Amino acid sequence: MSQRPPEKSPPNACAGCRDGAGLDFEFSMAFQPIIDIVEGRPFAYEALVRGPADEGAASILARVSESNRYAFDQQCRVKAIETAAKAGLLETDARLSINFLPNAVYSPAACIQLTLKTARAVDFPTDRLIFEFTENEKMTDPDHVANIIATYKKMGFGTALDDFGAGHAGLNLLAMFQPDMIKLDMDLVRGLDASLPRRLIVDAVVKMCATLGVTVIAEGIETEGELAAL
Numbered sequence: 001m002s003q004r005p006p007e008k009s010p011p012n013a014c015a016g017c018r019d020g021a022g023l024d025f026e027f028s029m030a031f032q033p034i035i036d037i038v039e040g041r042p043f044a045y046e047a048l049v050r051g052p053a054d055e056g057a058a059s060i061l062a063r064v065s066e067s068n069r070y071a072f073d074q075q076c077r078v079k080a081i082e083t084a085a086k087a088g089l090l091e092t093d094a095r096l097s098i099n100f101l102p103n104a105v106y107s108p109a110a111c112i113q114l115t116l117k118t119a120r121a122v123d124f125p126t127d128r129l130i131f132e133f134t135e136n137e138k139m140t141d142p143d144h145v146a147n148i149i150a151t152y153k154k155m156g157f158g159t160a161l162d163d164f165g166a167g168h169a170g171l172n173l174l175a176m177f178q179p180d181m182i183k184l185d186m187d188l189v190r191g192l193d194a195s196l197p198r199r200l201i202v203d204a205v206v207k208m209c210a211t212l213g214v215t216v217i218a219e220g221i222e223t224e225g226e227l228a229a230l
Helices: 013-019 057-061 069-086 113-121 142-154 171-176 196-212 224-229
Strands: 028-036 041-050 095-099 129-134 158-164 181-184 215-218
Touching: 028 069, 041 057, 041 069, 069 095, 069 113, 095 158, 129 181, 142 158, 142 171, 158 171, 181 196, 196 215
Parallel strands: 041 095, 095 129, 129 158, 158 181, 181 215
Antiparallel strands: 028 041
């Protein structure tokens, strides 16, 4: 039986994972509610990157490079947890969903330590954290992503696959590993009530996920017709 060689830490990875060092720009966070329509209240809030003066995410993401992505990924987690705690999220029972870059996690157990330290510092229960990654980011090593998901699940975190149906692998990723949630890309939701093909696709995904034990979240519902169709 062949054994996978030990992973070597990429340049800047250790410092970035340890303390978020190596980031030379500021950013802030906004929080998008994810509504449980049965309960009629937010199930979670997704932390979204913004500029320090509320500029859009693109202005910040354009500054992420190979040399600082480890620090950026870590600082996003820290900023999301600290800002959500200050905003009063802990006074509710809503969870916090944080985007992460799978290609910026070289060791799931090592790279989570700063997150755990931050959560402890503000008394943020780790079982209220959800980590989501986007299907739009090309997976250089799907086995590595599967290991991240499995590790996070064992540690009690929720896991989610964002932008499902819009990215590189879609069903192949879902076949390899099952996150706790998938988030249907808004292009599948948009005009759902007026599109039979979209309704059939979404119906099939919902039934498949129910069998797999995966919760489905719909992104970008804009009209009563879309909601009724869902």
